Amino acid sequence: MSTLTFEGVSLEYGTSGAIPVLDAINLGIRSDEFVAVIGRSGSGKTSLLNLAAGFLTPSKGRIAIDGTPVTKPGADRAVVFQDDALYPWLDARDNIAFPLRLRGTPEAERHRIADQLLAHVGLPGAGDKKIWELSGGMRQRVGIARALASKPQFLLLDEPLGALDALTREKLQSFLLNVWAESGAGVMLITHSIEEALFLGTRIVVLSPNPGRIAADIPVSFGRALLAGEQARTIKKYPEFQTLHDTLTDLIHDTRMDNAA
C-alpha cells in the first residue's frame, strides 16, 4: 500500500503576492482509493493533478509518495487527459507499448503486454488499428491501457470521459471502476459530473475556488454496488444517493457564490 500526500501545498502561477491558485492543501490518497475531485471551473483541479504528476512544483509545502518527495514525473504515476494524446503515426498496440519501449523492453515482450492490455480494456484484436480508425471511447480506452502499461501506483485522470457522449460515458464509467478494482492503483479522477463522482469515488473531494481549498472530503460507496452488478439507474434512486447529490450541488453552488462576491 502506498500513499500520495499533499502537505500544506500552495501554488501560485507567475508573480508572487497574487491570490494563490491552491492554498494549504492537505490530502492523502492511498493506492486502494478512488478519489474523485470536483469543483467549479477554475478552482484548481487540473493544477492539483499536475502537481501530483510532477509537471508543476508547489510554491509552498510538498508532495510525497510514502515520504519520498515528488519532484518530477515518474513511472509510478500515470496521467490521462480529456483529449487523448495518442501518437497518430503508431497503431493502437505501439501506442500502448510506447512507455515500455522507452524502458528498453524487447519488442516481442512489449507487444505481448500491449495485446493483454488491449483485451483488458475490451479491445481485443484492435492492436493493428490506426488511431484515426478508433472512436473517441476506444481512444480513451487505449489511453488508459497505455497508462496501465507502466504499472503505476497512481492513475491521475483529468476528465478522461468528458468529451464522450452520455451512453459511451456510462459504459466507460463501469470500465474505469473495473480498471481501478483490478489494477491495484490508486485513482485521482477529476470530473465535472457530480453523478460520475458519486458512482466512481470511494471519496469525493470538493475544491472551492480563489484560492483553491478543500471545501469537503466525503467518503462514498455507490461504486461497490455498481461493481456488484447493480444498475446505475437503480442506484440513482437510492435516497442516500439523492441526498449526497443535493449536498454536493449545494457545496459547488455555494463556492460559485463565494467566487462572485
Ligand SMILES: Nc1ncnc2c1ncn2[C@@H]1O[C@H](COP(=O)(O)OP(=O)(O)OP(=O)(O)O)[C@@H](O)[C@H]1O
Ligand atoms: N499555466 C498557467 N499559468 C497561469 N495561470 C494558470 C495556468 N494554468 C492554470 N492557471 C489558472 O489557475 C486557475 C486554476 O486553473 P485549473 O486549470 O487548475 O482549473 P480547473 O479546476 O481544472 O478548471 P476546469 O474545470 O475549467 O478545467 C485558473 O484561474 C487558471 O486560469
Ligand SMILES: [Mg+2]
Ligand atoms: Mg481542468
